[in-house]
Amino acid sequence: MKSKNQIKNSTPYVLMVLPALLIFVTFFVAPLLSTAKYSFYNWTNYSPDITFSGLTNYKKLLSDRTLATGVKNTLTYAVINVLLQSVIALPVSVALNSRLKGRNIYRAVYFCPAVLSTLVVGYLWKYLLSTSDYGFLNQVITSFGLDKINFLGDGKIALAAIILIEVWQWFGWAMVIYLGNLQSISEDLYEAAAMDGADAWKKFWHVTVPGLAPAIKINLVTGMISGLKVFDIVVSTTNGGPAHQTETILTLMFTKFSDGNYGYAAAFGMVFLAVSMLLSCVLLGIFNKWEKGLE
Amino acid sequence: MKKQVVSILLGAALAAGTVVPVSADNNTITFMCWYDEDDMEGVLEAINSELGGEYQVEYTYIAQSDYNNVLSTQLAAGEGPDIVADGTNFPARIKAGSVKEITGADFLADFNEAGFALCSDGDAVYGVPSYGWFSGIWYNKDIFEENGIADVPATFDDFVTVCDTLAGKGVQPLGFGLADGDTALHSLLGYLENSFYHNNEGNADGTDFDVKFAYGEASMNGTLNESVEKWATLIEKGYITEEMLGISNDQALADFIADKTAMFNGGPWQYTSFADAGMNFGMMPHLSEISENKYMVGGPAVNFGINVNTKNAEGAEAVLKAMASVAVQQAFVDANVGGFSYRAGVEAQMPAEYDAVKDIINSGNIACTWDRWSVNMPSQSLFDEAKAQLQGLVTGGLSVEDYLQSLDDMAASIRYQ
Numbered sequence: 001m002k003s004k005n006q007i008k009n010s011t012p013y014v015l016m017v018l019p020a021l022l023i024f025v026t027f028f029v030a031p032l033l034s035t036a037k038y039s040f041y042n043w044t045n046y047s048p049d050i051t052f053s054g055l056t057n058y059k060k061l062l063s064d065r066t067l068a069t070g071v072k073n074t075l076t077y078a079v080i081n082v083l084l085q086s087v088i089a090l091p092v093s094v095a096l097n098s099r100l101k102g103r104n105i106y107r108a109v110y111f112c113p114a115v116l117s118t119l120v121v122g123y124l125w126k127y128l129l130s131t132s133d134y135g136f137l138n139q140v141i142t143s144f145g146l147d148k149i150n151f152l153g154d155g156k157i158a159l160a161a162i163i164l165i166e167v168w169q170w171f172g173w174a175m176v177i178y179l180g181n182l183q184s185i186s187e188d189l190y191e192a193a194a195m196d197g198a199d200a201w202k203k204f205w206h207v208t209v210p211g212l213a214p215a216i217k218i219n220l221v222t223g224m225i226s227g228l229k230v231f232d233i234v235v236s237t238t239n240g241g242p243a244h245q246t247e248t249i250l251t252l253m254f255t256k257f258s259d260g261n262y263g264y265a266a267a268f269g270m271v272f273l274a275v276s277m278l279l280s281c282v283l284l285g286i287f288n289k290w291e292k293g294l295e
Numbered sequence: 296m297k298k299q300v301v302s303i304l305l306g307a308a309l310a311a312g313t314v315v316p317v318s319a320d321n322n323t324i325t326f327m328c329w330y331d332e333d334d335m336e337g338v339l340e341a342i343n344s345e346l347g348g349e350y351q352v353e354y355t356y357i358a359q360s361d362y363n364n365v366l367s368t369q370l371a372a373g374e375g376p377d378i379v380a381d382g383t384n385f386p387a388r389i390k391a392g393s394v395k396e397i398t399g400a401d402f403l404a405d406f407n408e409a410g411f412a413l414c415s416d417g418d419a420v421y422g423v424p425s426y427g428w429f430s431g432i433w434y435n436k437d438i439f440e441e442n443g444i445a446d447v448p449a450t451f452d453d454f455v456t457v458c459d460t461l462a463g464k465g466v467q468p469l470g471f472g473l474a475d476g477d478t479a480l481h482s483l484l485g486y487l488e489n490s491f492y493h494n495n496e497g498n499a500d501g502t503d504f505d506v507k508f509a510y511g512e513a514s515m516n517g518t519l520n521e522s523v524e525k526w527a528t529l530i531e532k533g534y535i536t537e538e539m540l541g542i543s544n545d546q547a548l549a550d551f552i553a554d555k556t557a558m559f560n561g562g563p564w565q566y567t568s569f570a571d572a573g574m575n576f577g578m579m580p581h582l583s584e585i586s587e588n589k590y591m592v593g594g595p596a597v598n599f600g601i602n603v604n605t606k607n608a609e610g611a612e613a614v615l616k617a618m619a620s621v622a623v624q625q626a627f628v629d630a631n632v633g634g635f636s637y638r639a640g641v642e643a644q645m646p647a648e649y650d651a652v653k654d655i656i657n658s659g660n661i662a663c664t665w666d667r668w669s670v671n672m673p674s675q676s677l678f679d680e681a682k683a684q685l686q687g688l689v690t691g692g693l694s695v696e697d698y699l700q701s702l703d704d705m706a707a708s709i710r711y712q
Binding site: 047060130132133153239240241258261 | 538547673
């Protein structure tokens with residue numbers, strides 16, 4: 001039982017946390033519970049009645065061919081996007097951590113796209129990648145005598161094009177996080193490694209990478225979560241096309257919501273939650289093992 | 296103590312930020328739509344003039360891509376504007392009980408029955424139409440002339456021959472922005488309207504096929520295959536290409552204005568863009584196997600009804616009555632050059648560019664497949680699915696059978712009953 005003094009001392013902190021907690025409950029917990037509830041109901045735009053329908057929405061979902069495409073695309077996007085960002089950002093951050101002339105300019109240039117709205121980036125790249133005469137990239141390609149590439153209209157490569165756009169936008173962000181962590185790795189470790197005869201690669205692998213474990217974890221976990229929520233870049237470039245080939249879980253959920261099928265859209269939301277939680281558990285399990293290995 | 300005061304102030308600031316001011320003006324009647332504010336200027340002036348100062352309308356523009364979500368969310372919450380405006384989804388609003396029945400209102404008497412296609416349910420009327428829209432095929436008269444095409448094609452086969460002639464001379468015959476446009480679907484549905492639903496001895500049901508389909512008594516796969524195969528000649532011959540999937544509708548429109556393509560599916564909403572660009576252009580109808588009895592794709596555009604949750608029923612009714620007047624209906628038609636009206640006493644401009652379609656429109660040969668679907672489904676959803684799956688048909692990823700089956704599957708999942 002807490003003493004009166006303890007309660008009195010903790011009250012200001014509780015009061016300070018309370019507004020954020022209320023917002024969290026109002027805008028996350030309550031809608032989540034509401035979504036879970038309505039996923040079992042027949043709630044549509046075109047009927048005034050909301051009736052309990054059990055597992056009907058989930059059964060319908062399992063027979064929906066676009067769901068498999070959406071889940072596959074979401075996972076593919078999340079994994080490849082985050083890995084590519086790190087693969088590019090890591091060596092770039094190491095290079096920009098060295099005494100390179102103009103490194104501050106490079107840092108600013110690489111970080112700039114992350115400041116833009118994803119929707120703006122999407123519309124911009126949709127224009128640049130267009131197969132019309134206005135498409136800059138295809139103008140360059142055809143100037144070399146090659147055929148146009150239908151980046152966003154060819155279902156086989158459209159998702160890859162979207163991933164590359166996002167890697168372009170966000171690798172600078174990952175680079176900044178790595179840079180911050182790099183600057184905290186003691187120079188003594190590199191000196192000790194040099195005295196032991198380690199070359200550049202061995203220093204990178206045995207000093208830099210373990211030292212970057214916190215940044216790698218942050219980038220991969222936050223990148224994966226953002227990747228699973230992919231929506232605006234798809235809407236602004238392909239809108240899920242061509243022929244639903246770049247649909248993701250959230251674009252499908254949005255379509256069902258727009259169709260006025262709220263119960264069904266809620267079921268999609270629950271699928272999204274399940275996929276996100278599963279992936280997060282797998283990822284955290286991998287990181288925990290890795291961190292134990294480093295100790 | 297200081298910490299407690301700060302935390303209490305923070306909490307109070309949060310609470311104050313959540314208070315939403317409520318308008319107390321009972322003379323303002325709200326409505327929203329996706330029509331540009333500039334285009335609505337004349338209409339709003341006409342409405343306010345008809346109201347004579349007793350009420351004022353407040354119009355909010357919402358982008359068409361967001362409109363359905365915004366309106367649906369508001370109506371689902373029991374709110375929304377006093378006047379509900381919607382197009383293909385208006386029947387869904389009726390089904391949801393969001394709009395008030397106005398059967399027998401005196402201001403409905405001077406409307407053509409066809410105008411109530413989307414705002415009625417059986418004999419019950421729930422709204423008034425704004426104007427009538429139609430789509431056809433815009434063509435560049437200069438390109439036609441330069442390439443020796445003297446006459447507008449009269450049949451679909453003639454149309455394909457024109458495309459062959461143009462392509463043979465290095466001119467791109469058709470422009471479609473398949474990334475986000477619905478013009479290719481208009482092309483397909485325009486062909487079906489002329490060759491399947493009408494002028495087709497093999498289809499005894501005529502347009503009733505769509506009603507049967509809407510109720511699940513008929514399917515597209517197994518019925519429309521031959522007609523869609525015929526239209527797909529345009530894909531087979533390379534006049535509708537996979538490359539067009541990487542082009543937006545705006546870009547395709549810009550290409551047509553820049554004389555890079557000879558023809559572009561569209562409607563009166565593009566007239567001003569072409570006229571302002573100084574183009575020499577015209578419109579031809581959708582075509583079929585025969586040269587007579589042609590049909591344009593079209594129907595009532597936006598419909599207006601009274602929100603059942605309006606807090607000012609009297610004012611909303613006054614505004615709806617104003618919207619049904621000759622002055623306001625005329626303003627709608629004037630803002631959409633080439634559009635027509637379902638209201639008696641309204642004159643529609645038909646500039647020379649519409650010469651090839653004037654008689655068709657005046658004879659009332661205007662019909663719309665997805666309006667017919669709406670008797671038993673939210674047809675906008677099926678329209679959007681048809682548009683998305685058409686991309687698969689163009690890439691060759693879907694056969695005609697797969698395409699039609701996907702529409703049957705979608706319809707099965709969205710029918711009301």
